[in-house]
Amino acid sequence: MKKGLIFRSTGKHYEVLIDDVMVSCSLRGKIRLSGLRTTNPIAAGDWVQVEVAEDGKSGNIISIEERKNYIIRRSVNLSKEAQIIASNITRAYLVVTLTFPETSPGFIDRFLVSAEAYRIPVTLIFHKMDQYENREAVEEFAKMYEKIGYQIIYSSIESGEGIEQLAKEVENGVFLFSGQSGAGKSSLISAINQNDDIRIGDVSEWSGKGQHTTTFAELFQMKENTYLVDTPGIKGFGLVEIPREEVGHYFPEFFQLLSECKFSNCMHLNEPGCAVISAIHSGACSESRYNSYVSIIEDDLEKYRKS
Ligand SMILES: Nc1nc2c(ncn2[C@@H]2O[C@H](COP(=O)(O)OP(=O)(O)O)[C@@H](O)[C@H]2O)c(=O)[nH]1
Ligand SMILES: [Mg+2]
Ligand SMILES: [Zn+2]
Structure with a gap:
């Protein structure tokens, strides 16, 4: 078994760099990943374990190492x-x-x-x-x-x-x-x-x-x-996997203000005493960022939840 790095794939075949040699690999069987439903089980940047054929030119991907991110x-x-x-x-x-x-x-x-x-x-x-x-x-x-x-x-x-x-x-x-x-x-x-x-x-x-x-x-x-x-040109970027209460944590400037909101679980939507909304009004935070925030919660995540 050898460790390799996925360089590219077509969905069926994978080019894997193993000991400085590019090996054409396929995926035998199913690789199960913790509940994640993806169209591609393996992506560029993944580290995998490969059973390399005797000629050294092809191989089978046996398992995938845990992703850092x-x-x-x-x-x-x-x-x-x-x-x-x-x-x-x-x-x-x-x-x-x-x-x-x-x-x-x-x-x-x-x-x-x-x-x-x-x-x-x-x-x-x-x-x-x-x-x-x-x-x-x-x-x-x-x-x-x-x-x-x-x-x-x-x-x-x-x-x-x-x-x-x-x-x-x-x-x-x-x-x-x-x-x-x-x-x-x-x-x-x-x-x-x-x-x-x-x-x-x-x-x-x-x-x-x-x-x-x-x-x-x-x-x-x-x-x-x-x-x-x-990466391929992407037209849109729909978010997945993020609970709606958590979206605000990923806007660093909003997250920083959360402790100043009246409610510790403030979603910055229409709660009284919201420090984020005050910051938008005073111009300390950007309105365009806030619009994205609301649109992610009301649009992306709603669609995702309903599907
Ligand atoms: N004026 C200008 N055109 C650029 C620059 N960089 C790339 N382009 C052009 O933008 C177009 C798209 O570039 P490309 O690298 O294929 O974009 P990709 O789809 O993001 O990979 C091509 O026609 C490039 O020649 C730049 O710095 N200035
Ligand atoms: Mg390109
Ligand atoms: Zn708030």
Whole structure:
């Protein structure tokens, strides 16, 4: 039995890095995971135990090691089925473009809640900075998140801004790049990756097997012990698994105020003496964050509960 790291999958086949060799694996039987209903039992970033065939080129995945964390999203509206995007993430980079294409605050906040729930640190990358005529507007929006405690990077492939910093930061770990389709995830990954051949393994053979690049996340090895995860463009980000009373815990600036609310179990909706609502009124907290909060509770979680 050998331990390996899942690089990519089509849902049926898995490319697993074992002792620096890419082995094409399949999954025999069912792998049971604690009550989690997912469309994919194994995701990029998972560590697995593999029984490797004698020729060393193929293998069977026997078991999966416990995940340190993962990013999950509801795969279809009104469905309880969820998709694990990637697991065992050291830091997530959320690539944000405010206009090309538009990334909505709701999308950003849902991603942040998801990451907070599993304690995955997030950096917001405000990308394609070369394209903005009004840089100040982007910075003003970004500073709202900086104030809450998220790291911010401004970047552009065109001007080179932020690229060197980003390349230096990704060191030792699995670094996820997420964001809306067309935001520039794949471009950023190739820009910071010094390896000429970032795809290890026989890609020509692999790419015939399905649309893995558009459906599933995939790992790239940047250097030893450093992996970058490219994710498929996602249009929406439905939340799962979070009890509605807990959503407020994953908005750090609201959670901080909870002890000042009149009720210790305040949901910050219409309770009297709510410190969060006062903070929204005084401008200390952002209204757009609050709108996302309410929409997650009233929209996502209601749909999830009813399904
Ligand atoms: N102007 C500009 N365009 C960029 C930048 N980065 C990426 N793009 C373009 O944005 C489009 C989408 O990029 P891609 O990396 O495929 O996005 P992904 O869907 O998030 O992987 C492509 O046409 C890129 O050339 C940038 O910094 N500035
Ligand atoms: Mg891409
Ligand atoms: Zn409150």
